[in-house]
Amino acid sequence: MIRVQREVFETGVEIETMTSGRTDIGAVVSFTGLVRDFNEGTTVSKLTLEHYPGMTEKQLEKIEREANERWDLQGSMIIHRYGVMELGEPIVLVITASAHRQDAFEAASFLMDWLKTKAPFWKQEEDAHGQSGWVSERREDIDALDRWEKK
Amino acid sequence: MTILYFAWLRTKLGMSTEDLPCSDEVFDTDSLVAWMKTRGPAFAEVFSDLEVVRIAVNQEYITSNTPLKDGDEVAFFPPVTGG
Known part of the structure; x- marks a missing residue:
């Protein structure tokens, strides 16, 4: 599942939603990207994210589909925000759930890199x-x- | 065709979208880019280094010359920096 939204999200709530009532999930990995106050040596006070409505959703769906083909996942989610963000706010969330930890770890890393x-x-x-x-x-x-190139 | 510009291409050109007809002069992505370069200093500058311009046709990345027809959506934007 993917979501592209202006609003702030809550990582804990999203994990809970994915795992609630499920007994087939043995591992959940989440990555949350936050707005930090520095980049390339300069101070940052605010961040604005522009996106391409339509193509963004298509690309995220394609990336998620690819992850589900390559790893055995019980669940996956990508949330990415756009618009104006203050320091400390979340920008992006990736959650992967699997029976065993390795699939969830690798798929989450793959999704972020892609x-x-x-x-x-x-x-x-x-x-x-x-x-x-x-x-x-x-x-x-x-x-x-490079490390995700199929050998 | 609908042409879309994002990020610094949008701010340098001062527009986010425009409609252009296909013609004898503009019929694929190579000819569209060549024509863009002739539109004045701002366009010439934006399209001077194609290493930093990504092209999508109908919301899919393209990496080689692609035919265009009326109704297509062509987007020009810099390398992405989300996440």
Whole structure:
């Protein structure tokens, strides 16, 4: 399941929703990305995320489908926010559930690595002086994909 | 066709969307990009380095020249930075 929304989400509530009443799930992994106050050596006071409505949902659904094909998952969820975000607020949530921990761990990592380089979102940061600038792509994010290449 | 611009392409060009007809001059993504470069200094600058411009046709990434027809949705945007 995927959700693209402006509103803040609560990680605990989302995990509870996925696992409630289920006895086939033995492992749940979640990753939450937060707005932090620095990037590439500058102070950040606010973050705005632009996205491509329609294509964003399509890409996230495709990434989620791929994860479910590669790992044995009992459940998966991606939530990604757009719009204006304050420091400390959550940006993105990935939850994976499986019978054994390895599938959930690997699938969660895979989902984050893929969405970082494929989902059409763009971050714009504002510093303490109100100056804003677009965030650049990171080489590490592209390299992170290599380990998921099918051998 | 509907053309969409996102992030710094949108702010540099001062628009987020426009409608363009297919023509003898513009009929695939290569010819569209070539035509974009002739539209003035802002367009010439934005399309000068195609290493930093991603193209999607009908909401799917493309990596090679792709034919276009009226009704298609073509988006230009920088490498993504979500997550």
